[in-house]
Amino acid sequence: MTTPLEAAEPAAAQAAGPGEERPTGRGVLRYALSKLGGALFGIAMVLVGTFFVFRLLPGDPVRNMAQGRNMTPDQLDAERRRLGLDKPLIDQFIDFVGDTLRLDLGMSYEYKRPVIDLIGERLGPTLLLAGTGLVIAVSLGIWQGTRAGWRHGSRFDRFSTGASLLLWSVPTFWLGLLLMMVFGVGIGPIPGILPFRGIESVDAPDGFAYVLDVASHMVLPCLTLVAVVYAQYLLVMRSSLIEEVSQDYVTVARAKGLRDDEVRRRHAVPNALLPTVTLVFMRVGFVVGGAVTVETIYTWPGLGQLFYAAISVPDFTLMQGTFLLITVAVIVMNTLADVVYHILDPRVRSA
């Protein structure tokens, strides 16, 4: 019963099993189906949790949403009926689930527009920023982690580990503020060299120049995001490479007379990559947290900033919608990671 849960463990701990028979496609399919079931269960729990958390709101939701504006009792009643708050809780829950499944996330109080439209608008910039950041962070982390792990104990290794521990301790938003101050605003006589607000200039040109404009706006947010998330890829890549180096097949590869470089590139790194790649998907929730912070600081018009805006108003419908979307996306990514990992690494299957 606990087997699929165990398989979700990061693989560094998984020992290579004795030679197992080649896995059949059916096993993978069954595994994928059980994971899918788990994901659906998780999403269902998110729905239930969201419903109850947002109804935990202290006080009358209608008054909360009206935010102190004067309303007559009739207006309050009408509003209550419109929101379905006069129905029993169970009916409200069924309505909520039905609406959510139809992607009807309600109207935002702040923007007076359907939440799903707002989310649709903001999705692009977030994917652009988080995607670019993630690609850079993963490549940099894997490259540096490989170098550090291969020359385990070298000066480069100690420097890398120290630097990543430091970055790990730095709060994302503080790093963002510092970068903004140094490169965006400038200190004293030194002027800032990079834009730090929004995604484009007010007088943004068309065509290729527009791409450059957006790219220059992306430098600082991207840098902040990368600095914070790449450390974990580095550390995992490093430790899993160190583990691989002591394996027999590496010794064999060396004994065959392969050059050091080839042993690393052809034998050790591909195996060490597995846990790191899974981690990319597993920790996507962490990246989301980073994105919320970074988008807030640089007023990047993405989902994270929308969520932040919902928190600071507070606009509970919008908050609920973005929260649902973010959590469901994270659960889907994690499930994908589990299944892909299962396909890629036969050792997990035999465990």
Place this chain on the structure above:
Amino acid sequence: MTSVSTARRRLALSRFWAEFRHHRGGVIGLVVLVAAVLLALVAPLFISENVTSVIEGVGEKWAPPSLSEPFGTDESGRSILLMVWWGSRTSLLIGFLAALLSIVIGLVVGVAAGHFRGWPGAALMRVTDWFLVLPSLVTALVLAAVLGGSTFTIIMAIGITTWPATARLIRAQTLAVEARPYIERSKALGAGHWHITTRHVLPNVAPLLLASTTLEVASAIVTESTLAFLGASSNKTSWGTMLRASYDFGAANEGAWWYILIPGLAILVVVMAFTLVGRALEAVLNPRLRRAA
């Protein structure tokens, strides 16, 4: 009997200390930590909450660091030094209590999931895994926003979103401990669930717990400051709310680098200290790591 066990404990403690002393980073971290906690505790003897009051800000606005104001002043002429000092109380308090809550939930769930095999344990792990997947910062923000900002709700929000990692660790250790023969002996002698978990499992997971608590406090302090920065604060001065104010009042545009730098450095130093101590504790207490080293 008691004297024997006391002597044994004292011996274990001195052996632990002898080993911990070899980790230079851990010792430095410990010194910094003790200093930070002592400073936070004695703060009311020298200053009061007035240092965070806008009305009491008597200095010049946006004054750069000088002899009289070593860390400069903020947008209302309050001393950054005194505010960081006073704010350490909130930051450390929330950090410690949130970590404690997270560890307690993690411990109970972890031991229960490891001890009760079969469906109760599996169900607990399902819930744990579900919490583990949730984006913790986003969830904590939602909880803090829904429950309203107070020290208590911030602690709850952090504690509720960060316990699953501990629960997994503790469950693994519980499984390892319960596989040992002396548990079987104890069961044969009639020990119940309570006796086994509190008398045999707990003492064996406690050392690991110490290390992970230390690391947990570090991450709780960072989370608290991030929550405060994103607007979910306890309405008391903490390092996070100071940084929030520096952003709101445009410290970067005013060139007030000290306003951004100092509270952040305070977070960094304390978090690094906790991390160093936690890693040193892990290296000393975790037999698996020790063998590897």
